Amino acid sequence: MNTLLKNNFIFLGLGLFILSSCGGKSPQFQAPSEVFEPITQELSQADSLPDPKVDILFVVDNSGSMKGYQQKLADNIELFANTFFDNARLNYHIGVVPVYDSKYLNDKTVYATSGVRKMNPLGELVPLKGLDSESSETKPLYITRDTANPKEVLKQTVLLGVQWGPEAEESFSPVLAVTDVQRNKSINQGFYQKDAYLAVIFLTDADDVTPGLSGEDFYQQLVDLKQGDRSKVIIAAALPNIDKLSDSCKVDGRGPIQSFPALLSISGGIWANLCSDNFGQQLAQIGTELVQRVATQKLQLKYTPDITTLTVCYTNLDDCKGTEENPYLQVLHRPQDYTFNPETNEILISPYLKLQRIDGANLKISAKPLSLGNYKSKRFKTL
Structure with missing residues (x-):
């Protein structure tokens, strides 16, 4: 093979390599998506859901x-x-x-x-x-x-x-x-x-x-x-x-x-x-x-939650796992019991929420934190 033909093969191979590198990112060159365990934020009723006090005065x-x-x-x-x-x-x-x-x-x-x-x-x-x-x-x-x-x-x-x-x-x-x-x-x-x-x-x-x-x-x-x-x-x-x-x-x-x-x-x-x-x-x-x-009461979260994993409950148990029939657990449902405001990173408790009276119960908020890095690299789930 003469020198000219050999050089043509080299340039052809180099061109194909460059073209292939212009496509989408190869999975083997991307870092794997971050995996998070759920974080539970526990708030005592006195701190998170104190019974709202109001003096109503009729002036007749x-x-x-x-x-x-x-x-x-x-x-x-x-x-x-x-x-x-x-x-x-x-x-x-x-x-x-x-x-x-x-x-x-x-x-x-x-x-x-x-x-x-x-x-x-x-x-x-x-x-x-x-x-x-x-x-x-x-x-x-x-x-x-x-x-x-x-x-x-x-x-x-x-x-x-x-x-x-x-x-x-x-x-x-x-x-x-x-x-x-x-x-x-x-x-x-x-x-x-x-x-x-x-x-x-x-x-x-x-x-x-x-x-x-x-x-x-x-x-x-x-x-x-x-x-x-x-x-x-x-x-x-x-x-x-x-x-x-x-x-x-x-x-x-x-x-x-x-x-x-x-x-x-x-x-x-x-x-x-x-x-x-x-x-x-x-x-x-x-x-x-x-x-x-x-x-209407607001609860500030300490992290940005993945809304698809968000769980809110009122219980004296260790977590929100359990059945609705459990007398020591009241799971709050969205949107009738609460909503999440992503702009302020707050949970808004409905004014019409009816809480059971559970001795020693606290409000527990559990969710996997949302990775902003995953968001920017488009490794996220679209709702």
Whole structure:
């Protein structure tokens, strides 16, 4: 074979080698996919799923014009109550306080038709009505998870009745008074809790006239009580629609035209129209939003999970393995019990999750960690 032919063979072989190297990566030159064992992140219930605490305060106008509106609230209150009384995880205090009137507080005039004004003390919760046993000298002032027949008790308690007295209605000042440390301890049986959510629900046909206090200032004071955490303050108001007044839809004075609109605006609050035929459903919506705000809980993961291997359970066993019939194991299902947010690497626990009571149980989150290296080299499973 002459030198020229030999060189041609060499160049041909070299060309074929170069062409073959331009194709896909040969498996023998790739590192094998990383294999991970599941990681279990264990969180105690106290740390991960503490029963959400919420103080729910109804501020009820008991001036002379409110009889019909109080009855409408009482008739529909069960629709509100159904959203959270059946939620075993919510740890609630529910109390009722009347409006206040500092302007006419000391008016001792004896009026010909009405007599002397009758005023309620500032910021004092009214005793619960409709309790199974009312023989105790100290009457409970608020509903808890231990209150028997809470729906009926709440219905009867919001029916304060009306009286000749409050005329310049203050709805905001009673709320601030309820949060007063001394009054809370000595009079209101510890209703207000610093570390709880605070939900305030107003019922009135008049605007607030608390001296020197705007809706914005009032809301800011509540937020300050929660160390600046706006999410801990929930505002709702059942008010008549001042744009659609009628014989069955009236207001006191000019109605809620300034302070309440300002409060609802700055707080992102919820308005239920007292004049609406759909008032009950609006009241139920207040309850639904309250539960979603209070009971949705976030759990931060310490690693990025492979979502296909993610398991969440509540148990006092070593892991989540077992059958659904095991009384010591409750497996949480996605998406009804929880969801995973990949942007924040958080597990979001549903506000409607019903946990069994298992002594010594903790929340366990188990998954294989996702390899970002595998992701970039396209060695991953597409869902």
